[in-house]
Amino acid sequence: MTATLQLVLALALVILAAKAGGYAATRLHQPAVLGELLVGLLLGPSLVDMFHIGPFAGGHTDEIIYELAEVGVIFLMFVAGLEVDIQEMLKSGKVALFAGNLGVIVPLVFGTLVALMFGQELYPALFVGMILTATSVSISAQTLLELGVLKSKEGLALLGAAVVDDVVAILVLSVFLAITGTGDTARPVWLVVVLMVLFFVVAILFAARFFAPLTRFVDSLPISEGVLSFVIVVTLLFAWSAEVVGGVAAITGAFIAGVFFARTKFREEIENGMHTITYSFFVPIFLVSIGLRANIRDIDANGLVFLLALIVVAVLSKVLGSGVGARLGGFDNLGSFRVGLGMISRGEVGLIITTIGLNAGLVSSEEYSQVVIMVLVTTLLTPLLLRWAYSLTRRPTARAANTEIGGQ
């Protein structure tokens, strides 16, 4: 079978499995995202190992699926950005700053301490701490979308805190690499800061000033699906430049693009089209691929203990750090707890940092597998915990959360 036919079959199976898993989870009153993640885990090397059996053996369809998943997470964060009202989000600026910063510092300190306890040296131990700093908000955003509360006060604070967290985590990593002289292409700290600020300023100014007139212009041209093509191109370019120019995560760029396209008069058309593209094709691939990449068989007894410690620290340090941050920012206890829970899930930024550590010799290959499992477990736990936290009710005096139905 040719590579194309392998890909066609794999896409069909992955999307079918994702939707079936999501549906099963929904029937069990769980978020769909949980079912889609678990289906991926079952199809992966932990059980079925779909890419190494039958028609897929010997091909590299898995690589293409993983690349499409990366495009999927970019589109997902764009859609999350579309849902956000920037005015509302800025209101949560104080909470976002506190929750984001403490959500970096506490995991960094706790992660380092745990690694030191397991006998690691200072630099590798600090690296374990840094791996735990970066939240991946896409799973939380997806869960909040499903729950219809992404645009609530807590949802917006969470999204803001994740952006702050992303920026601070990258800054911490850059400082570490500069001080220790690790990493071949490490930029000096001042350059990291300058480029990051430059990216945010240019991206936001450009988006605020030019998205509306450019979209209107493209819409006036006789181009098939012109507006959506334009949105896709701009989103991909924002994602690319966020990482290449700004040094932050690609999803941060996609998120900014979404926030500002929501302010144009084409919001509804863009939302309909991108929702279709994202949820019928790319997001199922992204969610299943997370499970596909993990292998729970990789971990032996010793590794299991460290892994468990890693997971416990990953969960507790974010709940504590971001939760206390949100409380200091003015949220009530339940709201702070929900923000803390929403920050638990780790993802691509954590994996990117781990890869840098692997290349620099600060992270062993066994640790790499453990980090992947940790990412998966936090990703599995986050929707469960968030859903549970949203089933808790405030005392009657508290203001009800905005429950407008989101993208689901």
Added chain:
Amino acid sequence: MTATLQLVLALALVILAAKAGGYAATRLHQPAVLGELLVGLLLGPSLVDMFHIGPFAGGHTDEIIYELAEVGVIFLMFVAGLEVDIQEMLKSGKVALFAGNLGVIVPLVFGTLVALMFGQELYPALFVGMILTATSVSISAQTLLELGVLKSKEGLALLGAAVVDDVVAILVLSVFLAITGTGDTARPVWLVVVLMVLFFVVAILFAARFFAPLTRFVDSLPISEGVLSFVIVVTLLFAWSAEVVGGVAAITGAFIAGVFFARTKFREEIENGMHTITYSFFVPIFLVSIGLRANIRDIDANGLVFLLALIVVAVLSKVLGSGVGARLGGFDNLGSFRVGLGMISRGEVGLIITTIGLNAGLVSSEEYSQVVIMVLVTTLLTPLLLRWAYSLTRRPTARAANTEIGGQ
């Protein structure tokens, strides 16, 4: 730059270039598809060679783009199938049979004769003839969609003839491989016929019987973008089984899926969603990638003469064969001419046959490049010629073509 960032940038550039090229062509009163193909040619190794310069050098982003293009052509043929009324199409059955069969026989004979004239031996010469047999109707379908005449009598005859042509071309190849004993996995002729018939019967019966109730069922479930995900999964599976089980082109399976989904009550929802996905993302990639794969610098003076002969035979033999076939089927001169022109473009089936010949030692690597260029030239010529043929008017007595606006 990571593979993912390369892909993100490449996707943005390819989609942007495609839409810009399509718009430029539209401004010059040419079909958009022509501009998108030419932009691909300019970005490819013939001029810019984008995948071997700057950020893409050394990666394999090009492979992923090509695979996405293959998914794109499947979606494109699905959308073409959606546009088709099966009752109307069956009315053109006689024309389709004549035009399809003569559209295989004439290019086979002429192609073989020309190759013999250029000093090739019998088997390789016969293979040149076979390469010229298989029409790729996707470019013609796209052009007719843009012109708003896909659902005209001629458009339907063209689509039917292309399906017949696909089946007959594969049968001829199978007979040839069986008789000459070429090809490792060559199936015996009876098995080829049985599997082909089996695929068509099972696919059509399944689609006619189960598409409507299954789509209704999926629509009733709480699944995000459930109907569209279901349509995508089924289309991919039909495409896959067409080639793997039926031995015909994957696009034939996608086309059948489109024809039968159009008969469900979800037609409009499916059409809107698939149009968005296809035209904002996959089709631009498909059209640009055709040009990206060709290299006009590959051809030396001697090769140029054979290439020119190949192109002339490719064009004339289809116009003559399918045109005369349509005339025998009862079309008037202009209608027959248009059907003949619509059959000119070659594509993936021709390239698949060429690859089989390459592996069997019947096609040289130079010939392979020539075939790619021939495919590209016929693909460039077809929209130009079709557009010109639709600018010709019938005498007042002739019935006007159905000019309902199609997918553009």
